[in-house]
Amino acid sequence: MVGGDELRAVMGRFPHGVAVVTVEVRGQRAGLTVASLVSLSLEPPLVGVAIRRDAALHELLRESEEFAVSLLAAGQEALAQHFARGVPPIALWEGVVLRDYEGPPQLEGAVGWLRCRIAGQHETGDHTFFVGAVESAEPGPANLPLVFHRQAYAGL
Numbered sequence: 001m002v003g004g005d006e007l008r009a010v011m012g013r014f015p016h017g018v019a020v021v022t023v024e025v026r027g028q029r030a031g032l033t034v035a036s037l038v039s040l041s042l043e044p045p046l047v048g049v050a051i052r053r054d055a056a057l058h059e060l061l062r063e064s065e066e067f068a069v070s071l072l073a074a075g076q077e078a079l080a081q082h083f084a085r086g087v088p089p090i091a092l093w094e095g096v097v098l099r100d101y102e103g104p105p106q107l108e109g110a111v112g113w114l115r116c117r118i119a120g121q122h123e124t125g126d127h128t129f130f131v132g133a134v135e136s137a138e139p140g141p142a143n144l145p146l147v148f149h150r151q152a153y154a155g156l
Contacts, residue, residue, distance in 0.1 A: 015149040018072045020083045021049055022105045023057060023064045029093060029105055032057040033084035035148045036127075037069060045134035047116060050127040061130060062121065068104035069114040069132075073142030074155020079107060080146060081153075110140040 016035035023030055032055055040046040047069070051058050061067060072080055079096070097108040106113045116132025123129075144155050 012150050015147045015154075018076075018080050018146040018148050018153065019049075020070045020072065020079065020107055021051070021057065021061075021067055022070070022107075023060045023067045024104045025060045025064050028060065030057040030060045031083045031092065031105065033080045033082075037071075040131065045137070046119060047114060047132050047134055048129055049132070050124060050129050052127055054126075058128060061118070062128070064104075064118065066104060066115065066117050066135075067130070067132060068106050069116065070107035070110040071112040071114075071140070072107070072146040073109055073111045073140065074144035074146050075142075076107075076109060076146050077153040080148075109142060111142045111145050112140045113138050 017037060018033060018035055019037045020031050020033050021037075032051065034049055034051070036050040038048050040048050049069070051061060082096070083092075093105070099106040099108050099113070103115055113136075114132070114134055115136040116134050118130060119133040120131035121128055122131075147154055
């Protein structure tokens with residue numbers, strides 16, 4: 001059986017797009033940087049994302065009916081690190097520029113945004129895989145994505 005360190009070493013050689021998944025439940029907002037976002041289907045439009053069960057976002061996402069995804073752009077490394085650190089909720093949104101938008105928060109300046117209804121949840125190891133039915137998909141002002149490769153962020 002392959003161990004987690006071995007899997008991380010091999011998968012780290014493969015670049016992943018970086019996104020921030022956000023949710024708002026009963027006035028409480030949470031966000032988390034992910035590299036696990038995947039397009040699942042075009043008909044119907046579905047995406048999936050794996051969230052650690054010990055992440056603050058996890059339980060709020062389980063309670064929510066919807067979530068948003070901001071596909072980060074090259075140059076947004078600070079945002080990726082901010083939402084990856086597990087910042088306390090009171091400081092999580094301090095200094096973060098959001099789009100003027102109804103629904104779960106979306107980060108300004110991204111290469112694109114998705115708004116999704118939760119269509120399914122599947123326990124997968126130490127994560128839950130959330131399936132989102134895409135209700136809106138908008139391109140952003142940025143053209144170059146932020147990627148994660150060999151344990152570092154880079155723009156393409």
